[in-house]
Amino acid sequence: MENKDIRGSKTFLEILFPYITYIGKRLLSLIPVLMIITVIIFLLINLMPGDPVMAMLDPEKTAAMTIEERNDYVETMRAFLGYDKTLVERYFIWLKDTFIDGEFGYSIRFNKPVNEFIGAYIGRSFKVNILGFIFAFMISIPVGITAAVKKNKFFDKCVTVLTIVGISLPSFFVALLLIMLFVVTLDWLPFSGMSDPRGVVPDWHYLVLPVTVIVMTSLASLTRYIRAAMIDVLQADYIRTARAKGLAEKIVIYRHAFQNALIPVVTLIGMWIPALFGGSIIVEKIFAYPGMGYLLSQAYGYKDRAILQTALLFFGLLTLLGNIFIDIGYMAVDPRIREGRVK
């Protein structure tokens, strides 16, 4: 804010320019990393045991054939699906299909192209995770800041112990305990799924438990992170200056310290990006909630290569974009980084 007059004299484009060049540079540096990731994914998928062509064939159709007929049929299918080419050729065909044509392959689990249904799964994962994300931040920010301000006092010690308990709780154990309490004993909520086929139970009832597990398992580490960031800020010189000026403690904490403690929160948001769209495999599997994580566990059961490689690529890409988001976020919120004074 101290640079208001300088910034005011710049045109909009001039302000945006460093961001654009920076984002461009980062996206370019992404390309080699992405290439390595695609190679690893492709190799792993092709190391999987089992013949992908055989898995795709309709058993009823092949059962009626003689052995020679079947071998012929398999070979024509193999050529049709492109599995007769070498590994390297197939890798480049896959790259072209994925990145240029935007075709993610044909799923044997659903008998549909992956493009047709993957969007819906991503959307459902996003719905659960954004809710969990909002609730977790709403709780952890005030708790973390209060604990930092009251460092080594009773409240802080309670928070420290509770967060250690929290980071030690496996998410599946929490999920089972919650199911035991709310589904089995109290019978308030449905066990699993996404909607009631009879239409009696409202849809949001199905969201309650997955969101609660996500909040409970992420709360502890978020709170610890925010507490540590706030403690760091409270030891800074400008906080001492603010106090020396005679400002009220409330203003020191909520105006000077709090705003700066939020800077590391950018990192947290960046780290959540993969989970936000990619979902949590364990939570979605326990509650049979059809998001990306559930899709992945289904694909594993059916050895569905198209889904597996698309999902892995998607997760990897999201992590990379999350990292870029963190860097740009720091640029946006921290003037020292924006003006290149601190790297």
Add this chain to the structure above:
Amino acid sequence: MSEISKDTKGFSKEDEVILSPTQQIIIKFKCNRLAMFGFWLFAVIVGLVVATHIYTTITGYDFSYTDTSFKNLPPSWEHPFGTDKYGRNTIFRVFEGGWISLQVGFLATFMAVTIGLTMGTIAGYFGGKVDSIIMRFIEVIYSFPFLALAYIISAVFRDKPAEMRLFVIVGILGFLNWTGLARLVRGQILSLREQEFILATKALGIKKRNQMMRHLIPNVLAMVVVSATLSFAGAILLESSLSFLGLSVTEPIPTWGALLSKAAANSTSLRKFWWIWVFPGTMLFLFIMSINLIGEGLREAIDPKAIYTTKEDRKNYKKRRKAEKQAAKAAKVASEGGV
């Protein structure tokens, strides 16, 4: 001279004991009640798990032995943790389940620390091109979602024997978990190598390898130990998630995650046979918590800024707080009386 200092500070020359940093860390750790609780909890659980493993190995206890006359019995004196649907005694399975967790945790952490420390030290010490190559490499590894990758890798090794899959899991865990430590070490080394003592080692003509091994690494070791403790807890948690998803070692070898996953299958087993999943779940939780408590205690103990407390100090501090509170109360009463 000593009399004067005794008068002013309450110390005499004889009281002055110089403690090595390690001794200070041990004292600080021992005086942290929470950390000591974690330490004893850890010791008890490890003791039970190791004792059970030795007992079952010596007596040749068969984990695949089934006896349907003892099917699904609730906890009793004969079967303290009840029995499962094949009539197997759950208590042995719960304690033996920890054996896999311990193995995976130790091996994976050892691997992660070795790779992380080496890579971090090399990146930090040489800087420049070496640094940027290693950092890009870290970025690649960091971009792999752990569970998704574990799915594929366990699909690749699906038909292999259980022991081999265990080593594969250790390999994945160790290989994916070193990046955080490497970043941490690199940051520390970057600032350490600018300091005078490294300049001195260069001036003395000490070999680069020895500069790193003898002078840089010992300076980051305390931090590495803390980080290793926390990644030990993380590795155990991840292993249990994997075995919960059925991607790890499978029947008849018990693991905590796999024992829990049986209950998750349907709500009947969850409600009726609670002892099958509550005991392994609690064990897993307590075990991870004890490691986290130790890690937290170590972190506080190595922090030079932390207040140096002994039991006596704590007592004195409480006494002083009490006196201060009373004084404040008295002052308040006096001021109110004055108004």
